[in-house]
Amino acid sequence: xLTHRSGRCVLGVTLLLWVSGCEKDDGPVCDRLAPRLQHALxxxxxxxxxxxxxxxxxxxxxxxxxxxxxxxxxxxTGLKAEDRLRVGSITKTFTSVVVLQLQAEGKLSLDAPLAxxxxxxxxxxxxxxxxxLNHTSGAFNYTQSQDFLAQAEANPGKxxxxxxxxxxxxxxxxxxxxxxxxxxxxxxxILLGHILESVTGTPLAQQIRTRILEPLELGSTGLDGAExxxxxxxxxxxxxxxxxxxxxxxxxxHPSAAGAAGALVSSADDLSAFYQALFERSLLAPVxxxxxxxxxxxxxxxxxxxxxxxxxxxxxxxxGHGHDGEIPGFSALAFYLPERKASLAVLTNRERxxxxxxxxxxxxxxxxx
Numbered sequence: 001x002l003t004h005r006s007g008r009c010v011l012g013v014t015l016l017l018w019v020s021g022c023e024k025d026d027g028p029v030c031d032r033l034a035p036r037l038q039h040a041l042x043x044x045x046x047x048x049x050x051x052x053x054x055x056x057x058x059x060x061x062x063x064x065x066x067x068x069x070x071x072x073x074x075x076x077t078g079l080k081a082e083d084r085l086r087v088g089s090i091t092k093t094f095t096s097v098v099v100l101q102l103q104a105e106g107k108l109s110l111d112a113p114l115a116x117x118x119x120x121x122x123x124x125x126x127x128x129x130x131x132x133l134n135h136t137s138g139a140f141n142y143t144q145s146q147d148f149l150a151q152a153e154a155n156p157g158k159x160x161x162x163x164x165x166x167x168x169x170x171x172x173x174x175x176x177x178x179x180x181x182x183x184x185x186x187x188x189x190i191l192l193g194h195i196l197e198s199v200t201g202t203p204l205a206q207q208i209r210t211r212i213l214e215p216l217e218l219g220s221t222g223l224d225g226a227e228x229x230x231x232x233x234x235x236x237x238x239x240x241x242x243x244x245x246x247x248x249x250x251x252x253x254h255p256s257a258a259g260a261a262g263a264l265v266s267s268a269d270d271l272s273a274f275y276q277a278l279f280e281r282s283l284l285a286p287v288x289x290x291x292x293x294x295x296x297x298x299x300x301x302x303x304x305x306x307x308x309x310x311x312x313x314x315x316x317x318x319x320g321h322g323h324d325g326e327i328p329g330f331s332a333l334a335f336y337l338p339e340r341k342a343s344l345a346v347l348t349n350r351e352r353x354x355x356x357x358x359x360x361x362x363x364x365x366x367x368x369x
Contacts, residue, residue, distance in 0.1 A: 236329015
């Protein structure tokens with residue numbers, strides 16, 4: 001989820017010394033790796049100027065969980081490994097799973113035209129569900145709309161509807177003919193959320209809960225702003241570009257502004273469990289998983305492929321299949337590592353944070369095993 005900075009809520013506080021926590025199961029691999037993983041987490045978080053960071057590395061026989069830093073600065077509160085944070089565009093993988101499950105049930109075709117559900121959207125007759133999923137639709141990204149940014153800054157608590165966000169995406173002509181290029185657009189997934197609710201007659205939050213969260217017992221995850229959830233204890237931050245002080249960005253924008261594209265809250269442990277289940281359990285049938293991992297080339301060197309709500313990343317231990325995410329005050333990265341049959345999730349309460357740097361350090365430790 002792309003974001004916009006604001007100069008409000010300047011905190012002007014000094015980042016406290018790192019406090020950290022680590023839990024591990026009894027697996028011998030985790031026993032060996034845990035001290036080095038925790039050290040790497042703390043070192044990378046400090047180097048990346050992160051208020052706090054949580055991580056979960058799930059291997060075949062054990063799971064390591066770690067945390068460093070603070071969940072909030074005033075009053076200073078240590079971040080715990082099980083804390084929930086906003087995870088931005090990682091939401092897209094969850095939305096994609098629901099689409100692909102409906103495809104498997106014969107209720108939705110990936111090649112159906114957008115015009116079936118949004119006939120007034122530009123080039124709706126030539127945009128398919130598949131092109132929305134893999135960002136080849138050409139749809140204008142509503143989070144780059146000056147109108148959206150102005151409204152969000154003027155009224156941070158505004159509750160957004162999917163129709164409003166789709167209208168912002170429709171306000172400018174598509175950048176290219178559908179299917180001819182790749183270009184990331186949050187509008188694609190707002191449209192997919194609209195399609196899913198039209199096809200099923202139920203809210204997307206309910207579909208994610210009944211199809212994914214409940215079967216996998218992901219108790220720390222939910223679609224923020226769309227269903228009742230416990231209050232978020234972790235505050236999200238950014239640096240003020242004017243003087244370098246910390247700004248609290250948690251309430252900069254209502255989560256409904258991200259919807260099916262980026263409104264999810266979760267824990268590192270839930271996300272590592274989700275991506276492992278996606279590739280090792282029956283969350284999707286083999287046919288649908290093959291569709292999801294049909295990669296389109298992107299111009300991003302460390303993420304050279306994009307599937308259906310899934311990124312193919314380059315890592316020190318082979319390819320990583322997952323997604324990154326960003327929303328005001330928070331950044332995240334999570335993926336499955338097929339060559340290791342492992343999954344990793346890293347969450348931080350800083351916007352535009354160097355999450356990839358933390359991930360790199362943790363995977364360098366794993367690479368030595």
